[in-house]
Amino acid sequence: MEALTAIVIGTLTAASVYLMLARNFMRFLFGLVLLSNAVNLTIFASGRMTKGHPALVPYGEDAPLGVVGNALPQALVLTAIVIGFGLLAFTLALAFEGYRRMRSVDTDKMRFAEPKEDAQK
Amino acid sequence: MTSWVLVMPIAVPFLAAVAAFLWRANPAGRMISLGGSVLTLMASIALMVAVLDEGVIAAQMSNWDAPFGITLVADYLSAVMVVITAITGLATAIYAMGEIPEATERLGFHALFQTLIAGVTGAFLTGDLFNLYVWFEVMLIASFSLLVIGGGKERLDAGIKYVALNLVSTLIFLSGIGLLYGITGTLNLADMREGVANAENQGLVTVIAMMFMVGFGVKAAVFPLFFWLPASYHTPYFAISAVFAGLLTKVGVYALMRMFTLVFVGDVGFTHEILIWVSLLTMFTGVIGAAAQTDFRKILSFHIISQIGYMTLGLALFTPLALMGGVFYLVHHIIVKANLFFVAGLAKQYAGHTDLDRIGGLYKSAPLLAALFIIPAFSLAGFPPLSGFWAKYLIVKAALEIDAWFVAFVSLLVGLLTIYSMTKIWGLAFWKPHPDGIDPTPDRAPPQVTRAMLTPIAGLAAMTIIIGFFPEPFVQFAETAATQLLDPTAYVDAVLGGTP
Secondary structure (H helix, E strand, C coil), X not given: CHHHHHHHHHHHHHHHHHHHXXXXXXXXXXXXXXXXXXXXXXXXXHCCCCCCCCCCCCCCCCCCCCCCCCCHHHHHHHHHHHHHHHHHHHHXXXXXXXXXXXXXXXXXXXXXXXXXXXXXX | CHHHHHHHHHHHHHHHHHHHHHCCCCCHHHHHHHHHHHHHHHHHHHHHHHHHHHCCEEEEHHHCCCXXXXXXXXXXXXXXXXXXXXXXXXXXXXXXXXXXXHHHHHXXXXXXXXXXXXXXXXXXXXXXXXXXXXXXXXXXHHHHHHHHCCCCXXXXXXXXXXXXXXXXXXXXXHHHHHHHHHHHCCCEHHHHHHHHHCCCCHHHHHHHHHHHHHHHHHHHCCCCCCCHHHHHCCCCCHHHHHHHHHHHHHHHHHHHHHHHHHHCCCCHHHXXXXXXXHHHHHHHHHHHHHHCCCEHHHHHHHHHHHHHHHHHHHHHHCCHHHHHHHHHHHHHHHHHHHHHHHHHHHHHHHHCCCEHHHCCCHHHHCHHHHHHHHHHHHHHHCCCCCHHHHHHHHHHHHHHHCCCHHHHHHHHHHHHHHHHHHHHHHHHHXXXXXXXXXXXXXXXXXXXXXHHHHHHHHHHHHHHHHHHHCHHHHHHHHHHHHHHHHCCHHHHHHHHCCCC
């Protein structure tokens, strides 16, 4: 199970790096989404994988009985997903507004904050 | 009692943010933000008093004992950073009353600004690694919005670069957290110190340490990860770029200082050696980049990078004197740098632009502003007896103490080049006549604008002079802070209750 997860994380990271190297800002964003998923899986796997032991407290007990899965990484991943979702929503809106005003998603053509003629001064 | 002292500096700006958001379309919103900043300053001074009284203080949130719950903890370094954040916040809130137009206020400027202050303060106070990530995000989302608020091609362009690079660094930081949790089984920083020291695979720990160095390095804008900073810091409102310049990169430096004194101290020869070279290159490339610019704020932005190098150098040399210099530098730099951006904003009000080729004559027609520019500018360059002199003196002395001649040489050389940039601003903006033949007198801005913008400039300049002429208590404070960093027993005991 760990090996499979590691391969999935690696593949996701490789794909995201490939996408983030593009000049197209939308591709960069898709890369960011994949990378954030890879990171979330990393956190999940770092809590160790246990199969078929849900972290549930049986009815009438105060604590779970026997071996249970580690619930903390799940809480962490949940937090990270929510935060990541918020940031992604903001970034998408920013990208759209940027496209509307600059008429481009090509990062080479986005030179309004640092115009090229600066270099010749 | 202790927990209230620790919570208030975070809670007050959050409450102010909520209130300011509800009254954003009303002039009252401005006063809420100002009042919130004053209360935050009082709360942080109360925290400082408590820390001076009791040493390191810690509080467990919701009474979940460490290391299971979230801990808030303040040692000398955290306390002074919280106070300086509140001071910068108050100065910015006053400055914003003069600069920020009503339309931007209606969009919720004050709410975002208070959220930013809350995020920064939270990052300084937390004793939990994942909680640090959450505070980083609070700070980031507020800074994203503040950067692009007001719109325009330049800001959107700058915003996209800033957002993209910061999000990547956040993800690197987050995966570092995941892996470190996998090794140590804890997220509490004090508990993690032991966990990392006992880890079987020290090589893996070093790899994770490098992930943290890269993640925080992007935030702190060190070489070669700083490119987002000069791409974005010259575009937003001056109040915003001042608070960014003062505080945001310093959160990265603080996080580096915390992690690389508390947790990652197993292989100092390797990690801190890298930091030395990174610091030297940061100092040098920053100052050279500044020399190539002719825009007021772009020069200042590159100088942030160059100065960050001095602070990380204090950490990298890893002696008591060097860390003391680093802490002192951190405090001095926040005051000076925010002030220089404030001056740039007022200079634009008077002279009409920030491009140094298109302004001039400020010395003749606005001598008060010229005098108030000289103080932070020369402090930044390290002229005695201003605060920057003592900061540089401590770092260089620390380098000479361990016979690091080259490090001392680069520090002094970069100081010299800083003077070059500052005299360039002085010559072009203040001495040379205005190219359009106009007199950039203070009459060119409404009097209430001048008043609101000049007050924080004068206040921060006064602080620079006070630290410069009476450095003794500040140096002693920095010395204790450095001692606590190098020997975090008190920190660990305060968090874990003395019984591991």
